[in-house]
Amino acid sequence: MPRQATHRRLPALVAAAGLAALCAAPATAAEGEAALRAELEALKRRISELERRLAEQQEAQQRVEKLEREVKEVAKTHSEWKDAESVLHVAGYAAVGYTDAEGADGSFNVANFNPIFHFLYDDKVLWEAELEFEVLDDGSTKTNLEYTTLDWFVTDNVTLVGGKFLSPAGFFIQNLHPAWINKLPSKPAGFGEEQAAPESDLGLEVRGGVNIGNPWKLTYAFYVANGPSAEGELGGGEIERIEAEAKASDEDGDKVYGGRVSVLPRPGLEIGVSAVTGKLMVEDGTSEDKGRDYDLVGADFSLVRGNLDARAEYVRQRIGARAGSLWPDEAEWKAWYAQLAWKFRPTRFEGVVRYSDYDSPHAAEDQRQWALGLNYLLAPNAVAKVAYELNDGQSGQPTDDDRFLLQFAYGF
Amino acid sequence: MRKTRLFPALLMVAAGLAAAVPATAGERGGDKEAFARGARVWSENCTRCHNLRDPREFRDDQWRPIIAHMRVRGGLTGAEARDVLTFMQNAN
Numbered sequence: 001m002p003r004q005a006t007h008r009r010l011p012a013l014v015a016a017a018g019l020a021a022l023c024a025a026p027a028t029a030a031e032g033e034a035a036l037r038a039e040l041e042a043l044k045r046r047i048s049e050l051e052r053r054l055a056e057q058q059e060a061q062q063r064v065e066k067l068e069r070e071v072k073e074v075a076k077t078h079s080e081w082k083d084a085e086s087v088l089h090v091a092g093y094a095a096v097g098y099t100d101a102e103g104a105d106g107s108f109n110v111a112n113f114n115p116i117f118h119f120l121y122d123d124k125v126l127w128e129a130e131l132e133f134e135v136l137d138d139g140s141t142k143t144n145l146e147y148t149t150l151d152w153f154v155t156d157n158v159t160l161v162g163g164k165f166l167s168p169a170g171f172f173i174q175n176l177h178p179a180w181i182n183k184l185p186s187k188p189a190g191f192g193e194e195q196a197a198p199e200s201d202l203g204l205e206v207r208g209g210v211n212i213g214n215p216w217k218l219t220y221a222f223y224v225a226n227g228p229s230a231e232g233e234l235g236g237g238e239i240e241r242i243e244a245e246a247k248a249s250d251e252d253g254d255k256v257y258g259g260r261v262s263v264l265p266r267p268g269l270e271i272g273v274s275a276v277t278g279k280l281m282v283e284d285g286t287s288e289d290k291g292r293d294y295d296l297v298g299a300d301f302s303l304v305r306g307n308l309d310a311r312a313e314y315v316r317q318r319i320g321a322r323a324g325s326l327w328p329d330e331a332e333w334k335a336w337y338a339q340l341a342w343k344f345r346p347t348r349f350e351g352v353v354r355y356s357d358y359d360s361p362h363a364a365e366d367q368r369q370w371a372l373g374l375n376y377l378l379a380p381n382a383v384a385k386v387a388y389e390l391n392d393g394q395s396g397q398p399t400d401d402d403r404f405l406l407q408f409a410y411g412f
Numbered sequence: 413m414r415k416t417r418l419f420p421a422l423l424m425v426a427a428g429l430a431a432a433v434p435a436t437a438g439e440r441g442g443d444k445e446a447f448a449r450g451a452r453v454w455s456e457n458c459t460r461c462h463n464l465r466d467p468r469e470f471r472d473d474q475w476r477p478i479i480a481h482m483r484v485r486g487g488l489t490g491a492e493a494r495d496v497l498t499f500m501q502n503a504n
Contacts, residue, residue, distance in 0.1 A: 081473045082501075089477040118477035126480045151480075156490030159483070175485065181462040209487030219487025262487075267456035304459050380463035411462075 180411030190335020190358030227256030293320030450499025
């Protein structure tokens with residue numbers, strides 16, 4: 001370094017200056033000698049002072065270099081975390097619950113754990129998958145692959161999704177069913193397993209959002225998938241139910257097509273419509289009836305503003321009639337609900353009231369329900385819920401029993 | 413003398429820091445608008461389905477896949493997702 005070189009030369013320069021001073025003849029020998037000595041001492045002191053400073057500076061320089069190396073290392077580690085091309089993240093939710101129904105003994109009947117895995121590559125491709133582990137009545141554990149999809153962000157407005165996904169038709173199943181999101185411990189009547197709202201499907205989906213003139217926004221999700229199948233009464237008769245869990249096979253070879261479009265006229269207000277059409281197969285394990293008409297229509301609404309969270313949704317699935325079939329009649333499953341929730345700020349309490357109505361081809365399954373709930377929000381994603389359901393179904397059926405429910409849910 | 417020499421050295425360290433973490437420095441200083449837009453996306457979109465989540469809940473790297481996940485779920489545009497990510501990563 002030139003700076004250091006100058007400093008090394010300094011003592012030499014000082015010595016040379018001293019010599020030059022010596023050569024200049026003094027007035028008297030003694031006087032001259034004393035003066036010279038004093039000057040020499042002064043010079044020595046200056047030299048050692050300069051040497052001390054030089055050493056200090058070198059030390060400081062080393063410290064700065066060490067600091068630079070450390071800063072680089074820290075910065076690298078930081079950016080490795082933040083900017084690594086691939087990121088793995090585990091999210092999910094868990095819930096525990098207790099239910100006491102009129103016709104049965106109270107029991108702790110909910111214990112589930114749903115881990116969700118995300119793997120993101122360079123903000124271009126996301127793999128998302130949710131597993132569900134649930135303790136059943138008999139003590140066994142049910143495992144279910146709720147969804148597994150590869151999402152490819154094609155453009156700012158188009159994402160291509162392939163795999164097993166939650167049904168893009170409707171709102172509750174896709175977006176509100178996780179326990180930490182659902183404001184009541186139970187699902188609305190008709191939105192449970194194999195009822196009016198389809199759960200999942202296996203296929204391809206194109207989805208995204210577009211800003212259509214400030215503040216209007218539009219979201220869409222269109223899909224093609226294997227579609228559901230239906231179970232018919234053994235040996236013929238009525239169609240029992242639609243099996244709305246995705247299947248990795250499509251026995252009838254006919255796909256279903258459909259999706260949902262929603263508009264947001266302003267933030268917090270959303271109106272969506274859903275439709276699906278296709279064919280499905282009805283079977284009873286021994287006989288089958290392929291190519292039956294299948295369709296779904298749905299509508300949903302939500303208004304979230306300040307302390308208010310208001311929602312409503314309607315869904316109807318139908319299998320068309322076919323003369324000569326073992327299961328000739330048309331069958332229709334429909335359900336709707338309306339829910340109001342209010343946060344009592346500044347406390348952590350939230351009150352909820354929901355009405356739901358489920359209408360199936362089988363009177364024993366039909367249900368009308370009022371549900372009242374009070375929630376305590378430990379955090380936005382951790383909630384303790386207590387609720388009471390007033391159920392009205394066919395008398396003697398579990399659908400007619402009122403229920404008291406407790407639940408604690410946490411989404412992480 | 414020591415002071416004057418140390419100052420350039422400190423400047424060098426600062427410059428090194430800035431060069432090593434351009435993303436954060438750039439977003440913080442250079443794109444305040446993205447942060448402001450992101451704050452709006454957050455308050456207006458992230459309550460559509462569930463309670464509003466706090467930016468401080470997750471680290472910068474964790475917010476990336478979460479926002480990507482929510483982009484798919486909520487039909488956010490790419491621009492909205494980038495803005496809200498900028499907000500989450502700078503407000504935590």
